[in-house]
Amino acid sequence: MEELKTGLITKATGGFYYVACGGREYECRARGLFRKTGISPLVGDAVKIEVTGEKEGYVVEILPRKNSLVRPPLANVNTFVIVVSIKDPAPNLLVIDKMMAIACHKGMTPMVIVTKTDLGDPSEVEEIYRKVGIEVHTASICSDGWVETVRNALSHGISAFSGNSGVGKSSLLNKIDSRLAIATGETSQKLGRGKHTTRHVQLYPIGDGYIADTPGFSAVELERYEIIFKEELEDCFPEFKKYLGKCQFTGCSHTVEKGCAVIQGVNQGEIPPSRHKSYCTMYEDAKKIKEWEVRKGQPDE
Known part of the structure; x- marks a missing residue:
């Protein structure tokens, strides 16, 4: 049997796992043994694959995980980026703190990015989180001065973006790297929330790391699956x-x-x-x- 290769799952959809390995991408199925163990491969997993064709193979082993999230399904997150807009919608400190607590509980480093700073003053949010030692960045879609700083901060490990709909998460990612070409949705003025335009978890390379654009999910959903006991x-x-x-x-x-x-x-x-x-x-x-x-x-x- 050919020697197994080690790679990273960058996308999972329709029962297929797309594994980046040695500068190539392999479309893989998972071996049946995972059903017996009750552990499924996740985007972000380091895995060993058995190559069966030029671009095909099977995931045969999941290497030890640092952490994982249930919803969105993602593994080995280093930086948990909480995106919050200064307006439309206004920041909800309790929601931010819940997401931040889950990040810390999972051994992820939390980071806050405040968007739409052209619409309001972000100083109150900045002061709160910088005071407690959290890295905070501010961003406006109308300027580029912040882009390089944020890009450098995310150019290592795996960074997951979280935030309720309408905060400009996908627009932010597009600004960081235009090659991402992630679909964006405008905030619905009537409903006060954005359109759910991101359909699945996918890792995109940035510097020496990856960023994950995750489906729009609410803090309620996050709390449901990521339990913290008192x-x-x-x-x-x-x-x-x-x-x-x-x-x-x-x-x-x-x-x-x-x-x-x-x-x-x-x-x-x-x-x-x-x-x-x-x-x-x-x-x-x-x-x-x-x-x-x-x-x-x-x-x-």
Whole structure:
């Protein structure tokens, strides 16, 4: 048998996996063994393939994953880019914080890109997230000054773009690299949301890395499939780290307790109030999650 080749799944559609390997792309099926293990190949997976033709083959092994998302189905994400518009629609800090918490929970580095800055002042959003150590970029479709900086920031590993419809995600990607030719949709003024123009997950090369344009998905959908239990939530807010273990009482929820070091950090102006408010809202929601319900709510692979 020919020696197996190692490559990266850059697209998956119709039961076929498109694997970039040695400067070539192979159209592959997955061997039946994956059905037995219950693990399906995902875009972003490093895989071993058995080549059966000039451009055909079979995926025979999935190499260890760093992380994965269920919806959108994507593996080995290094940077989780949260795209938020300054207007149409206006930024929702709770939605941003939920996405950011999921990124941290999955071991991804969160990044925020604020779009449509020609329509409003992004300084409030910038200040909140830069204060807690998150990389923030601002972008306007009317100028190019930001493009090279953002392109360089994404030119390594796999970067996934997230954001609710209408924030200009696909337009942003087209501006970063016109070769992407990703379809874009204008925001519907009547509905207040954009058209879902991106149909599937696909990786596009940029520098030494890849960017993934994912289907338009809401924070509600993201929450449904990426569960964070209340005991795990404190670790999903990076700015809490230096305060953890310093509360007056063990088992502190960091929501209302007397002697809470995190709340003290908020009162001292070191933790933005909006971030703590998001944490408290998410904590209350997480308290309602039952472990036995989690598997029941997961989709079949």
